[in-house]
Amino acid sequence: MALEWVVLGYTAGAEAIMLLLLTLPGLEPIRKGLISVTRSLLKPFLSVVPFCLFLLMDIYWKYETRPTCEGESCSPSEHLRHQKSIMKSQRNALLIAAALIFYWLLYSVTSLVVRIDQINKRLEKTKARE
Template sequence: MALQWIILTYVVAAEAAIAILLTLPSPKLLKNRFVSLVSLIIQPALFIVPFAGFQLLDIYWKNEHRLSCTSEICTAAERDRYEKAIYKSQRNVILCAAACLLYWSIYRIVKYQKEIQSLEEVEKRYKDE
């Protein structure tokens, strides 16, 4: 089970790095090449949205069927284990939400950059006429 979360963590880290690289100021040629590269990768990377959604459903199901340890007969170790599981679930929900949000933001940044490129080409054509 931990492999899923490691994969999701690496994907979120890669998405964050791509988002930072897309938003940093850079020379026009370099930015255009990077945007075209990311636009080729963005469609196959869509797998992260259903993957994160499935993970969220898994967290919800485990939360609904988790044995709660709120009575006085629970030992300190059981209570600590229960609280640790709750914290891990909260961290994983944030990770899933970050994966979807970063994917969406990268998609929108690439789309805006492509629109800017096309508008610059139209402007260049009008100036040449």
């Protein structure tokens, strides 16, 4: 199961880096190539959504089948293990949320940048006609 979380972490990191590179000012010379790379990667990154849903269901299943550790019925080591499990689940849920939000932001920013480029080209054509 750890490999799934590593893949999701790397995917969220790649999405964040691409988002950062698209929004940084001063990268106009490489922006066109960056936009084409990002647009070509949006479809494969769409697989993040069902993958995140699967991992979210996995977290929910583990939460429902987790043995409870309340009161004096468990030892301190079992209590610590229970708390670590809860912390891991919360961390993984945050990773899922981050991956989904980064994908949505990347999709939105890419479409906005493409639309701005199209509007700029239309503006240049209109100015050239006049």
